[in-house]
Amino acid sequence: MKHDLLGLKELNADQIRNILDEAADMKRVVLSKEKKIHNLQGKTVVNLFYENSTRTRLSFELAAKYMSANAANISSSGSSVAKGETLADTAETINAMGTDILVMRHNMSGAPHILSKLVDASVVNAGDGMDEHPTQALLDMLTMIEHKGHIEGLKVAIIGDIYHSRVVRSNIYGLTKLGAEVSVGGPRTLMPMGIDEMGVQVFDNVHEALVDADIVMGLRIQLERQKKGLFPSIREYFRFFGVDESRLKLAKPDAIVMHPGPVNRGVELSTAVIDGARSVITQQVTSGVAVRMAVMDMLVHGGF
Amino acid sequence: MKILIKNGRVIDPANGIDKVTDIFIENGIISEVGEDSDLKGVEMEIIDASGKIVAPGLVDMHVHLREPGQEYKEDIETGTRAAVFGGVTSVACMPNTTPVCDNEAVVTYIKSRAAEVGYANVFPIGAVSKGQEGKLLAEIGEMAFAGAVAISDDGHPVENSALMRRAMEYSEMFDVVVISHCEDIALGEGDMNEGAVATSMGLRGISRAAEEVMAARDIIVAEAIGGRVHIAHISTKGSVELIRQAKKRGVRVTCETCPHYFALTEEACLGFNTNAKMNPPLRTAEDVAAIKEGLCDGTIDCIVTDHAPHHADEKNCEFGYAKNGIVGLETSLGLGIKCLVKEGVLTMGELIEKMAVNPSRILGIARGELGVGKAADIVIFDPDKKWTVDITKLHSKGKNSPYDGFELYGKPEYVIVGGEIVINQGELMK
Numbered sequence: 001m002k003h004d005l006l007g008l009k010e011l012n013a014d015q016i017r018n019i020l021d022e023a024a025d026m027k028r029v030v031l032s033k034e035k036k037i038h039n040l041q042g043k044t045v046v047n048l049f050y051e052n053s054t055r056t057r058l059s060f061e062l063a064a065k066y067m068s069a070n071a072a073n074i075s076s077s078g079s080s081v082a083k084g085e086t087l088a089d090t091a092e093t094i095n096a097m098g099t100d101i102l103v104m105r106h107n108m109s110g111a112p113h114i115l116s117k118l119v120d121a122s123v124v125n126a127g128d129g130m131d132e133h134p135t136q137a138l139l140d141m142l143t144m145i146e147h148k149g150h151i152e153g154l155k156v157a158i159i160g161d162i163y164h165s166r167v168v169r170s171n172i173y174g175l176t177k178l179g180a181e182v183s184v185g186g187p188r189t190l191m192p193m194g195i196d197e198m199g200v201q202v203f204d205n206v207h208e209a210l211v212d213a214d215i216v217m218g219l220r221i222q223l224e225r226q227k228k229g230l231f232p233s234i235r236e237y238f239r240f241f242g243v244d245e246s247r248l249k250l251a252k253p254d255a256i257v258m259h260p261g262p263v264n265r266g267v268e269l270s271t272a273v274i275d276g277a278r279s280v281i282t283q284q285v286t287s288g289v290a291v292r293m294a295v296m297d298m299l300v301h302g303g304f
Numbered sequence: 305m306k307i308l309i310k311n312g313r314v315i316d317p318a319n320g321i322d323k324v325t326d327i328f329i330e331n332g333i334i335s336e337v338g339e340d341s342d343l344k345g346v347e348m349e350i351i352d353a354s355g356k357i358v359a360p361g362l363v364d365m366h367v368h369l370r371e372p373g374q375e376y377k378e379d380i381e382t383g384t385r386a387a388v389f390g391g392v393t394s395v396a397c398m399p400n401t402t403p404v405c406d407n408e409a410v411v412t413y414i415k416s417r418a419a420e421v422g423y424a425n426v427f428p429i430g431a432v433s434k435g436q437e438g439k440l441l442a443e444i445g446e447m448a449f450a451g452a453v454a455i456s457d458d459g460h461p462v463e464n465s466a467l468m469r470r471a472m473e474y475s476e477m478f479d480v481v482v483i484s485h486c487e488d489i490a491l492g493e494g495d496m497n498e499g500a501v502a503t504s505m506g507l508r509g510i511s512r513a514a515e516e517v518m519a520a521r522d523i524i525v526a527e528a529i530g531g532r533v534h535i536a537h538i539s540t541k542g543s544v545e546l547i548r549q550a551k552k553r554g555v556r557v558t559c560e561t562c563p564h565y566f567a568l569t570e571e572a573c574l575g576f577n578t579n580a581k582m583n584p585p586l587r588t589a590e591d592v593a594a595i596k597e598g599l600c601d602g603t604i605d606c607i608v609t610d611h612a613p614h615h616a617d618e619k620n621c622e623f624g625y626a627k628n629g630i631v632g633l634e635t636s637l638g639l640g641i642k643c644l645v646k647e648g649v650l651t652m653g654e655l656i657e658k659m660a661v662n663p664s665r666i667l668g669i670a671r672g673e674l675g676v677g678k679a680a681d682i683v684i685f686d687p688d689k690k691w692t693v694d695i696t697k698l699h700s701k702g703k704n705s706p707y708d709g710f711e712l713y714g715k716p717e718y719v720i721v722g723g724e725i726v727i728n729q730g731e732l733m734k
Contacts, residue, residue: 088620108622109506110576131506169506193509194500
């Protein structure tokens, strides 16, 4: 039986802890001088990216290479995908080439779930539409553990475009399973109906969302949302929802600031906050490589 | 061909009949209902309907046959074949074909193709507007003369309220009803019903308001001008309530729902099941309860399938890209019995009313009843006999059904269309 990582929705708390434990070991590899282990020797990892991505794609590619896997990349532009090939046909083609792990980024929710049914390879969801981005949430949690020692009992405030965010959904699934208290904040027009039923507190007042938070996470605001009329202007967004140094004072004195990147400076977070002492944004990137190493290693060696 | 249907429980709500009796068919017409006729020596086919229900053939007033232009999804032959397997002897087909059925020529084409290859009666529905573009009235009078029984821009809601008013006014001169697919396009953008399930899967939610805003508008327009409108495929509690109140005020509004709006909820979408993607979307248990209540109290006049066959490639893909709609002709009677009759929502007679009598009346076609002199369109089934849906065995070209493995009741055993036995002991005759 093959194993996939389609989302944190499908995992239980122990499985998530197992990944985080292995990721902590992998992080030592990433931070060492000799970044080479042989866990994926002879295995092939294909990154199938239907959406542009710099950090996630590179992170998966390096993770595969640090573990001695063969790694290849397909992006939608300049490939058969751009020529209108269906997902089913692309899947069949890649399957026929002997792939062990397929890492997929797709603009449509659920695409990896469909892919998984079509291929023999293990599928890793590297972000699907507005659904999930499980390795992002895992790297967020690994970073939280490095700073706070645990997830249970942490107050995590996530601020921004909740409606369109796959990062927030994976974080909610993961964090609530490990016992954190999650609050989400943002304009009502960017807040999906029924999000409270996922076990979070919902605020449309950024101050209330930030009070006593251990973790403050900003989410990217995409400019096309403004063009669709979901909020009036970037300026007004920052005025009411941007996290600057004064608003950060509402959080705990030792709160850390996170962001999945890429950051719009002066929109989700002020430049002073991004570059400030509490920001762990760069460490998240390092954790990302470690988490992806752990996930891929476990997928080909019996699962989580 | 002469046919005697013996000892069946004849349910003919239009004539207030529900009793065990015989029906004699001659020259495509019902010539006798009763047991005392002397048929000695007459050469005829005898169907023993003991223990079975004998009912008027079902009339499905919301079907997509896809011909002309989209024969890769379905055509008139396969669509009507699926219909008779479901006990449906008459279908009204929607005009969103290629080209659009917005003129006399396409109406005539559909009717002649149906006469040539159809297993069931086909009643074309013409477009409200030229090209279903929502701008200029189509040639409604000419289409009506050619045989169109209603007009609708189904799938392309008429956004312009003035055009909707003109359509109601103009169509009434030719005695064809306007069928309105109620959807506010901007509010209706999305993948599935809005709420916790959509949010948990990262799918874009469609508010109930998208349907209800338009239903309310159509009711208001009809009320203001004394016009008549039939609201297609209602799916929400709010729509039921709007129509219930409108009927109380005497507004000339009728409406229909589909089996999926009383048999399924939005949870059928879990796992990104594209066979549960439709428009309007599957709703919640609360809406299902309201739809059943609306069926029970008469607010909802008809049950239709919105039979929407698609090619496998159009469903075997990303949820967001998948086409809306499911096939329904072969499962509607079974779902009606299972979810409505067996649950005590409707009597069998009331189910037949909603699936045969009322659609015929709304369209003004001489179907849906078993009186002497009426067209011999008949379905015979055992409402207690179970059968299991296997979507690979559907007779439609489309296999896009969410009911695979469902245990239903009352698979049609005999279907008679125009006095010809088309389905005999569950098998197709020609």
